[in-house]
Amino acid sequence: MRATVLHATRDIRLDDVDDPQLIEDGDAVVRVVAACICGSDLWPYRGLPEIDGPRRIGHEFVGIVEATGSAVQTVEPGDFVIAPFAFSDNTCALCQRGVHTSCVNGGYWGSEDRNGHFADGGQGELVRVPVADGTLVATPGQPDEALIPHLLTLSDVYPTGHHAAVSAGVTSGSTVAVVGDGAVGLSAVLAAKRLGAARVVAMSRHEDRQRIAREFGADEVVAERGKEGAARVREIYDGLGADQVLECVGTADSMKQAMLSTRPGGRVGYVGVPHGVQLNVPAMFGRNIGLAGGVAPARAYIEELLPGVLDGTVTPGLVFDQTSPLDKVADGYRAMDERTSIKTMLAL
Numbered sequence: 001m002r003a004t005v006l007h008a009t010r011d012i013r014l015d016d017v018d019d020p021q022l023i024e025d026g027d028a029v030v031r032v033v034a035a036c037i038c039g040s041d042l043w044p045y046r047g048l049p050e051i052d053g054p055r056r057i058g059h060e061f062v063g064i065v066e067a068t069g070s071a072v073q074t075v076e077p078g079d080f081v082i083a084p085f086a087f088s089d090n091t092c093a094l095c096q097r098g099v100h101t102s103c104v105n106g107g108y109w110g111s112e113d114r115n116g117h118f119a120d121g122g123q124g125e126l127v128r129v130p131v132a133d134g135t136l137v138a139t140p141g142q143p144d145e146a147l148i149p150h151l152l153t154l155s156d157v158y159p160t161g162h163h164a165a166v167s168a169g170v171t172s173g174s175t176v177a178v179v180g181d182g183a184v185g186l187s188a189v190l191a192a193k194r195l196g197a198a199r200v201v202a203m204s205r206h207e208d209r210q211r212i213a214r215e216f217g218a219d220e221v222v223a224e225r226g227k228e229g230a231a232r233v234r235e236i237y238d239g240l241g242a243d244q245v246l247e248c249v250g251t252a253d254s255m256k257q258a259m260l261s262t263r264p265g266g267r268v269g270y271v272g273v274p275h276g277v278q279l280n281v282p283a284m285f286g287r288n289i290g291l292a293g294g295v296a297p298a299r300a301y302i303e304e305l306l307p308g309v310l311d312g313t314v315t316p317g318l319v320f321d322q323t324s325p326l327d328k329v330a331d332g333y334r335a336m337d338e339r340t341s342i343k344t345m346l347a348l
């Protein structure tokens, strides 16, 4: 089969690799229908850190189950399935507590599972899925083609935005600000509105992203960044700041902006993969600012978020502003690296 391989910094190719096989009784093999490129894929693509050899990549995909091991019960060949960006058994003590990304039998695509068998990256034609019963969520019947981008966001960005909102404690009547206008930040706007936020401020300088934020329900857009941006958010919220701020970038500056935008007694929900983030704990102490979040247990949220996607109440797939065939995957990476694309979908 063909699969995406990162060979070195900014050297990404579609290579011929071995077809995955069922290995464990709990495995499935899924034929990928659509995948996508994640902002977090850009870190290794940019050489941060530099990789030491060719590496399979991609962790967001939806597809059709092609084969299942003898122990698999919840999906069968022919099912259309959503795969979250980490695999998990959905039964262990940590999965039961909703932390599927720490599953004792879990792991990440493009690396080995707990038994030392390779689980393929998502940006390829086929994927061996370990602990398939726990990992995959089947849709009722075959979805319309138009729904596929929206379903694909359930792999990562939509549940990740939701995790930021849940971790921060967004609830009915909340005042919210979102730092970051990438696909996750935009999804966080959508998630906060879905959870009943009274008012959401999206922080974005880019017109195309501002437009999607508005479509996702943002009430205000703040184009300023850093201290000026935070000052604008406080001004909007009666000089206090937002009840909840959703940090969806992961840099030192974005975390600082989030903290400064939060009202005393408020909370920051963070889902941006941290790079060089440092916390001013004494300042957090003095203003009673809480911080919660981390890598999103996407699997924990799929059942909750799926119905609204299926019935069209939400359209999270608007974050995809570009679609490439799989053999143009390198162009997709380039577009996202140069920020000419918010998020690129790979159609197979």
Ligand SMILES: [Zn+2]
Pocket (backbone or CB within 6 Å): 088, 089, 090, 091, 092, 093, 094, 095, 096, 100, 102, 103, 104, 105, 106
């Ligand atoms: Zn588990």
